[in-house]
């Protein structure tokens with residue numbers, strides 16, 4: 143029996159959103175589209191009034207028939223009048239639907255944009271605490287619930303309110319005592335709805351959470367489909383997916399059980415009211431307190447009240463769902479990045495030749511037990527620095543800290559002589575070109591991928607950067623050269639080609655600092671040598687940090703830093719380290735032996 147992969151997303155029930163938070167999130171869009179809303183709701187209310195006048199017309203007809211005072215021409219006139227009202231109702235209903243439902247879509251777009259811009263502005267610790275599936279669920283299920291609450295939910299609430307108040311008003315006008323008997327069961331409905339909708343919040347939050355897990359599982363399966371096939375795990379993945387799907391359905395059914403109770407309850411209450419009307423109202427007709435026409439109109443009004451009564455439950459449900467989702471969205475967009483991003487201090491100009499200085503720098507990942515960097519004191523001034531060390535020694539962490547992906551203590555990391563915590567992130571990052579361990583390419587043309595950091599770059603500049611990264615020839619061999627569209631994450635390219643494209647993209651940005659985190663690991667030694675010579679020319683006088691475990695590459699740098707368990711073990715040039723450092727010596731021996739076995743230099 144294979145072990146189940148645990149896909150646990152830390153789940154905390156979102157706190158109930160406050161009114162001021164709702165206002166801050168939704169009010170600007172309401173204000174922006176207020177004219178649309180005013181016209182829409184006016185149309186909705188007019189429709190309600192039109193509908194409410196129909197029983198009055200019927201009353202005239204029935205009373206006329208009962209007393210024999212209405213002619214067939216009079217009845218026809220009443221019929222035409224009802225038809226006219228129905229036509230107006232059709233037109234106005236179209237208008238309010240178009241305006242109000244359209245508004246809810248605009249609101250959805252505004253919140254979606256807000257979520258998106260918030261997510262893109264967040265830092266690395268934020269993404270470590272949330273899965274992609276969870277973030278996607280906010281943009282799909284949660285937004286849909288908010289849109290429903292602010293579209294049909296709002297419509298049903300206003301409609302129910304206007305219909306019920308007016309219908310009750312008309313009923314009171316016919317007979318207050320009869321109205322009292324008809325409405326006697328209503329408070330029971332309001333109470334039941336309140337209790338049931340209170341339970342909905344927790345259950346619905348679970349549903350949304352399980353949807354996040356389902357989305358995340360499907361995303362991670364699709365992204366690693368090759369691996370899954372290689373390990374023949376298709377059936378296993380399908381069965382886990384089935385289990386998650388069943389859990390999701392089960393939670394939805396728990397919600398549906400409450401929803402299913404609300405509307406039959408409303409109908410039951412309406413029917414009890416009807417019983418009271420038939421009994422007491424019938425007697426009033428016999429006693430000639432009310433006319434037959436009024437009795438018929440009263441029953442019509444009571445029928446009209448059944449929809450608002452059911453709407454109470456439905457609206458309560460929609461609002462509850464909407465509020466739960468809005469709480470989740472609010473939790474997301476009120477999360478603050480841990481990295482400080484101050485204004486640019488006065489007098490600071492862009493640095494032309496900046497370097498880094500670290501003073502007793504410590505760093506731990508939030509979910510880790512041991513520090514990834516401890517007590518690092520290091521100066522990285524203009525020049526080419528190699529960084530090496532065993533796997534897990536902290537090389538990538540050092541690169542990420544330098545590119546300001548993670549927060550650091552005050553006075554431990556300096557850039558261009560200034561404490562990084564006093565510099566705006568954009569200002570600092572605009573000085574650094576970073577090539578990560580895993581090259582990231584988009585589904586776009588080669589030219590589009592290369593110009594990502596500098597969309598205005600000319601074709602000549604793009605080609606020059608590609609030549610420096612020794613990838614121009616490879617590009618020219620592709621079917622459409624620089625216009626070749628590369629698939630999702632560059633699937634049509636080799637690992638080495640992807641790495642060189644990522645490097646060319648960084649070179650095109652032409653920034654005073656280049657950080658290459660093992661970015662040439664898939665490139666052969668001869669090409670690596672060529673690229674290094676280009677970098678040396680390109681980055682003369684600039685700060686270049688190259689993380690690598692390749693002795694050939696490291697030996698060409700000005701200075702090599704060796705990390706061990708998050709600390710600087712030693713530093714020096716190639717010759718010095720060959721003489722003094724056992725790790726470096728063993729790396730050298732292994733790699734040279736490997737080369738001898740392959741028959742000399744790859745070049």
Ligand SMILES: Nc1ncnc2c1ncn2[C@@H]1O[C@H](COP(=O)(O)OP(=O)(O)OP(=O)(O)O)[C@@H](O)[C@H]1O
Pocket residue numbers: 270507508509510513514531532533534535536537538539540
């Ligand atoms: N996001 C993270 N959360 C928690 N711990 C992490 C995270 N990233 C790295 N670590 C841990 O921090 C330590 C340093 O990792 P880092 O990736 O910097 O090492 P490295 O020297 O670059 O390794 P490699 O050569 O294998 O890429 C390791 O113990 C690693 O497990």
